[in-house]
Amino acid sequence: MARKIQAIRGMNDILPGQTSIWQYLEAKVADVVNSYGYDQIRFPIVETTDLFKRGVGETTDIVEKEMYTFDDRNGDSLTLRPEGTASCVRAADQAGLLFNQVQRLWYVGPMFRYERPQKGRYRQFHQIGVETFGMSSPDIDAELIILSARLWQALGLLEHVELELNTIGTAAAREAYKAALVAYLTQFKDELDEDSQRRLGTNPLRILDSKDARTQEILNDAPDLADHIDDESRQEFERLKEILTSNGIAFTVNSRLVRGLDYYGKTVFEWVTTHLGAQATVCAGGRYDGLVEQLGGKATPAVGFAMGIERLVLLLETLELIPSEAKSQTDIFIVSMGDAAELATFTLAERLRDADKGWRILRHCGGGNFKKQMKKADASGAKFTLIIGDAEIEESICQIKDMSTGEQKNCVIDAVADYLSTKEQN
Numbered sequence: 347m348a349r350k351i352q353a354i355r356g357m358n359d360i361l362p363g364q365t366s367i368w369q370y371l372e373a374k375v376a377d378v379v380n381s382y383g384y385d386q387i388r389f390p391i392v393e394t395t396d397l398f399k400r401g402v403g404e405t406t407d408i409v410e411k412e413m414y415t416f417d418d419r420n421g422d423s424l425t426l427r428p429e430g431t432a433s434c435v436r437a438a439d440q441a442g443l444l445f446n447q448v449q450r451l452w453y454v455g456p457m458f459r460y461e462r463p464q465k466g467r468y469r470q471f472h473q474i475g476v477e478t479f480g481m482s483s484p485d486i487d488a489e490l491i492i493l494s495a496r497l498w499q500a501l502g503l504l505e506h507v508e509l510e511l512n513t514i515g516t517a518a519a520r521e522a523y524k525a526a527l528v529a530y531l532t533q534f535k536d537e538l539d540e541d542s543q544r545r546l547g548t549n550p551l552r553i554l555d556s557k558d559a560r561t562q563e564i565l566n567d568a569p570d571l572a573d574h575i576d577d578e579s580r581q582e583f584e585r586l587k588e589i590l591t592s593n594g595i596a597f598t599v600n601s602r603l604v605r606g607l608d609y610y611g612k613t614v615f616e617w618v619t620t621h622l623g624a625q626a627t628v629c630a631g632g633r634y635d636g637l638v639e640q641l642g643g644k645a646t647p648a649v650g651f652a653m654g655i656e657r658l659v660l661l662l663e664t665l666e667l668i669p670s671e672a673k674s675q676t677d678i679f680i681v682s683m684g685d686a687a688e689l690a691t692f693t694l695a696e697r698l699r700d701a702d703k704g705w706r707i708l709r710h711c712g713g714g715n716f717k718k719q720m721k722k723a724d725a726s727g728a729k730f731t732l733i734i735g736d737a738e739i740e741e742s743i744c745q746i747k748d749m750s751t752g753e754q755k756n757c758v759i760d761a762v763a764d765y766l767s768t769k770e771q772n
């Protein structure tokens with residue numbers, strides 16, 4: 347036998363039993379974002395490597411070690427998108443959608459990062475992202491957070507996630523803070539974890555994110571980012587908190603929350619959960635007023651967030667929050683005996699589909715004896731089984747078996763759709 351070819355490590359198939367959960371989640375998101383007036387945008391999975399180098403930042407984890415980058419046949423360096431924000435900005439700006447305009451956009455799709463695969467962390471994973479442009483005041487930051495809270499509510503997740511907020515100020519404020527932080531941490535350089543030692547020279551803010559216990563201990567006495575925030579950012583942050591509070595959205599301010607991508611400034615936030623182990627963040631975002639200009643466009647304020655679909659699906663599964671209607675379920679199963687009856691099942695099935703009731707109708711294929719067919723009907727989980735044999739054809743009827751009660755009755759073919767829809771309503 348030929349050797350079977352396996353999927354690439356960290357890149358998962360989403361199998362039939364799972365796709366209905368994904369569709370359920372995606373449909374909820376589409377409803378919620380639509381109710382806030384957001385429009386979907388779609389952009390390619392592959393972009394020039396420069397977009398992410400410039401957009402995400404040369405010293406971020408993503409660009410330093412996580413990108414799938416390759417030369418195409420032309421020798422151009424291309425990268426599988428590791429995130430959506432840079433691509434969204436590129437696409438919207440290229441289409442002239444940004445300058446002097448307000449945009450509320452969202453997207454969904456696969457992202458690629460060369461990370462160590464584990465629960466909740468994969469090499470191909472999927473994000474739903476929401477990005478807004480042209481609005482500089484914190485009411486839009488608040489709107490995005492309220493929108494995400496509505497989504498958690500719709501999914502039954504609101505009590506299982508917590509909002510963490512911070513402001514990381516303007517670029518100037520961060521520079522001043524970086525200098526103070528580096529001066530402090532340099533005294534303990536040898537005691538920091540390896541990544542943090544390296545980041546001291548490249549991206550010191552990221553050290554605040556370190557999971558290393560000794561590094562965190564050292565950080566306890568480090569200068570506080572909050573003490574270095576500029577007045578404008580501080581005021582906007584106060585306003586954001588005020589709007590959230592008046593909307594009943596609970597949050598904690600986490601002054602060590604900085605986010606891993608260079609483009610953020612001012613507001614940053616994460617929704618975290620205690621149910622997924624180390625992969626705790628299900629949704630993360632913030633303000634990135636500098637990015638459009640950094641990518642060659644005209645200065646445009648922007649704020650957005652992205653959530654990881656795999657982590658949300660895991661969370662829904664862990665908490666058993668997937669409603670039964672989210673799982674695809676057969677409504678009607680049709681069996682027959684003999685060639686003429688088989689032909690009649692096609693007509694009947696198409697008729698029922700014409701009724702447009704959203705039923706999932708399975709016609710048994712391939713014949714076989716009656717007992718076997720009824721076993722298939724049982725296994726399908728159908729609510730009703732329709733049976734046609736020679737006798738039924740004679741009279742233009744079929745038998746309807748209610749699978750929950752076992753009750754069986756005859757019904758004129760013309761009346762089957764009406765009969766089933768009345769039954770369904772009861």
Ligand code: ATP
Nearest residue numbers: 461466467468471606627628629630652653654657
């Ligand atoms: P983390 O700290 O978990 O690595 P991140 O800061 O790199 O996350 P973002 O780039 O902000 O994450 O992406 C937003 C969301 O996308 C995350 O909160 C998470 O839900 C999801 N996500 C990010 N990387 C992965 C991955 N490798 N596998 C699955 N989901 C991911």
Ligand code: MG
Nearest residue numbers: 407408461606
């Ligand atoms: Mg990451």
